[in-house]
Amino acid sequence: MSQTLTFYPLGNAETCLLELGNGAKLLFDYAAMYDGSTTDTRYDIKKELSTIKEFDVVMFSHAHDDHTHGASEFFYLDHAKAYQSESRAKIKELWVSAAFLLDTDLENQSDAKIIRAEARHRLKNKYGIKVFAEPDSLEKWLTDHEIDYDDVSDLIIHAGQVINLPDSLNEEMQVFVHAPFSDDSEDIQDKNDPSLVLQVRLFNNERETNLLITGDTPYQVLDKIVDISQANSNESFLAWDIYDIPHHCSYTGLNEKGEKAVRIITPTDNVQWLLEQATTNAHMVASCLKITEETSPPHMCAKRAYEKYTSPDVKFLATMEHIPFSGGKPTPIKFVIDSFGVTLKQDRMQEVYFKKSAPRAGKQ
Structure with missing residues (x-):
């Protein structure tokens, strides 16, 4: 048995596909950024995923366009006939934060607004959804829509909880929820703050492989996650073989970022501890543009920090830097996960091995 995990080169945008050995498919965010022009080097994610007729899970980490763009054109959505056709991909279970479901500031983000409508429809009808965090405003929303809390309580997921997955997923994986926190999901000023943060643990015989999915989570939330995990002896849920680097x-x-952080930024103590939870030969993946001193984001001072504050065997990869030796457009970063661990496929690439900064002493 094995699984595959694929990160797509979409510029400063994110889509990640997890395929289980039994054929189940989980999609973490969807951002169709390719404009169809010959000069656009971003991947045509809509075309790539068009052969998939149904996803077991589609998760939207938060409501920004670079994590939702094009979703209203790609998915079959139950709440309105305008989004229903045989060519669209169906969603067995939709995962969103309570902040996403309750967001009233989506007028300029049409795809997120339509996904919000689908999430509300499913919650009202008590099927096919998981809502992460339980702020007081969610209870008020349920009351305003005459929904009995007890009827939907099993659809509301809290930080610090292992998700109850269907049998089709449960045999190969476990999902632990780190964020969002309920008390951080009220009066949101920045949509990045209540991003979903999950540890996905994959099982292959006796081997466990851990993925940390982070959305665009800021360091303040990561600090809190570490504090709470340590206080509750949940440090094992922060181990990682693949780290989805936050916010491109x-x-x-x-x-x-202080004045002295022009060349390299110093992570907080808790984020440093989190980076140290990497296993041997782990990978970090940034869903972002080619990293230069001018891009913002991605920030070169951040890339240098990720390389400095992880062990020498941890590999840093950026999606738009993953280019074949023969040249051309970036191609997806694909990992195969099995009883031997994590294998990076398509290894005849230019990407990080030629584009990273000079290795530190002892780094191979």
């Missing part, structure tokens, strides 16, 4: 390799996933 922005410094915001590490610390504030």
Whole structure:
């Protein structure tokens, strides 16, 4: 048995597909950024995923366009006939945060607004959804829509909880929820703050492989996750073989950027501890543009920090830097996960091995 995990080169946008050995498919965010022009080097994710007729899970980490763009054109949505045709991909279970479901500031983000409508429809009808976090405003929303809390309580997921998955997923994986927190899901100023943060643990015989999915989570939330995990002896749920670097390799996933952080940023103590939870030969993946001193994000000072504050055997990869030796457009970063661990496929690539900064002493 094995699984595959694929990150797509979409510029500063994210889509990640997890395929289980039994054929189940889980999609973490969807952002169809390719504009169809010959000069656009971003991947045509809509075309790539068009052969998939149904996803077991589609998760939207938060309501920004770079994690939802094009979703209203791709998915079969139950709440309105305008989004229903045989060519669209169906969603068995939709995962969103309570902040996403309750967001009233989506007028300029049409895809997120339509996904919000689908999430509300499913919650009202008590099927096919998981809502993460339980702020007081969610209870008020349920009351306003004459929904009995007890009828939907099993659809509401809290931080610090292992998700009750269907048998089709449960045999190969476990999902632990780190965020969002209920008390951080009221009066949201930045849609990044209540991003979903999950540890996905995959099983292959006696071997466990851990993925940390982080959305665009800022360092303040990561700090809190570490504090709470340590206080509750849940450190094992922060181990990682693959780390989904937050916010397109922005410094915001590490610390504030002070005047001295022009070349490299120093992560907070808790984020440093989190980076140290990497297993041997782990991988970090940034869903972002090619990283230069001028891009913002991604930030070169953040890339240098990720390389410095992880062990020498941890590999840093950026989606738009994953280019074949022969040249051309970036191609997806694909991992095969089995009883031997994590294998990066398509290894005849230019990407990180030629584009990373000079290795530190002892780094291969």
